[in-house]
Amino acid sequence: MKKHILTLLILVFTLTSCNLFQPKENTNSTATFDEEAVTYKYSIAEDEKEYVLSIPVISLDEQEELEFTNIYSLNPLQQPEGSIGLVSSNLYQNDGIALEVKDLLYDIARYGFGFYQLTAQGAEKLADLGNALDLQEEDFTYYHGDIYQPLNHDDPQEVKWYLATQLLIWEQLLNPETEEAFDIQFEIDVSQEKAEIQYLLDHASDLEPDFGGSIQTLNDKDIDEEKIFSFTDSNQTLHNYSLHVEPGIDLISNEEYTLETRVTKEAESLEITFAPLYELPNQDSYYFSSVKNYGYFSIGNDRMAQRLKKLTFKLYNPIANIKLHINTSDVTNNTVHLAGAKYQISQDIDFKYATDSTESTASEFARFENLSPGNYYLRQVQAPEGYVLNQEEPQQINIEAGISEKTIPFMVSPEMTPSE
Structure with missing residues (x-):
């Protein structure tokens, strides 16, 4: 699995480092690095240099600042300071990276950023109120912090989820100097948080409704x-x-x-x-880059909305052109074909929705037309003259797919005369 992910993501680092990840539409943006903010040191294997992660605040032209808890670096070798200009675009409107790669990065950021689930109390209130908008904060269990507010990145405990998420993202990239996956360690131990995020990634389907099919x-x-x-x-x-x-x-x-x-x-x-029921703070997912190989991305609700779980009802009417012939014969002599018999067929044993056959003649069997493949019940509703109406349990019949007609036998007994 790891090798498969890395194979996909070779493209990520190559395109980012060469600045070939070109957006279809872009706007100018600015990343600002607060010199007074807490920074986090990390090391890269086989690299003696000491690296520092500065968490930026990125703003778009004439738009409010994005939540910086939701912005992640795509290049662990970058060490920007102060303020840098970036080109920004919607992450999912770029053609430079395969969709499955974007989705992998998106999911790491999504589960690392956090989410919530209803408590038992919240589920009960939702059933009564019928509207999730009426629920309160105490009706939810939060994972990885309060996702409504920015985490405190100056707090070494709260920032662990962010650092673990960043580490998982970097581990999907290849170091151009070694051509192997980045091996990075923060001074702060985030192994537990990293393992929990990875568990969510590996068991994401367990968090969704499962009906055994869609x-x-x-x-x-x-x-x-x-x-x-x-x-x-x-x-x-x-x-x-x-x-x-x-x-x-x-x-x-x-x-x-x-x-x-x-x-x-x-x-x-x-x-x-x-x-x-939960949403991310931003509506759109963004990609930010510059000619100096600075690269960041941020996720929003746009991709989540495109990947929603669905239960689909598809109308399927198989070709209904199969004929069923009923060969009515004497129970004592099955070579004798009898006229005057009629039948009903239905897919429910109560014959609530029954179909009538033609009446058998001296030259033709009783017949049903335009049947679809499936299981049916058959009963006799009119016996040939001189014969007893068969009132036994309906006979079960299977009409196979791929056939044009089918013939089945139906035995009837002659009426008893007084002398008999």
Whole structure:
């Protein structure tokens, strides 16, 4: 896994150091380094130089300063001071780095920056209020600090999450002098924080609702019969997400991590989207660079919104052109074909939605047309003259996909005469 990540990210450092990561659209920005702010020393293996991390405040032209807790260096060899000019652009509108690489860096920054989940009290209040906006701070458990406010980077304890995040980002880059991954150590021990962030990265899917699949197929009959679909979240994280249900889907219930839904209109695709209740301080993700190989990035809600968990309902109507022939014959002589028999077929055993066959004649079997592949129940509703109507349990039939017609036998018994 590590080698795979590094292979992807060879491109990151090469493009950053050569200033080839060109934005489609850019604006001017400024990074300011407070000389009075606390800095953090680190060392790079096989490099005798002492390095210092200064955490910048970056401002865009005529815009408010970005939250500096959410800005990370892309070059551990850079040592800027004072104030530097940068070119900034949306991180995800650049073509210089592969999308999977950007997403890896994004996820490291996302889980390192912090997030929150509902407490039991918060989940109960949300169920009663029905609106996450009515929840209070005490209704959440915070991870890696309070994400609503900038962490205190002058506090050696609070800054550990930031430094661990920065270290994980740097470890994805290749040192151009050794052509190996950077081996960096801060003077402050951040091994525990780093391990916890890595755990979240490795188990990110456990934090999302898991219904055993993301696509539910249905057909016109499911809509007509108002079929109810049930989905259970095996990860039991559903309470940490708000649900956005497209028109055409009825959310019947959402209790104990189980959703019950039905689709009420025909559409090629309908979705339920699951959005995390927490958000990052900034809306957009940015990339900052300069000709002196200074590089930074910052993440926002834009990419998170594009990667939301979804449950998709897809309309699928298989070709319904299969014919089913019923060969009605005497139980004592199956070579005799009988006229006057009629049948019903249904996909439910109660025959609530049944289809009638044609009546068998001397030259043709009873017949159903335009059937789709699937499992059916068959019963006789009219017996040939002189024969007893078969009232046994409905016969189960499977119509296989890929066939155009199928014939099955159906035996009937002759009526008993008084002399018999």
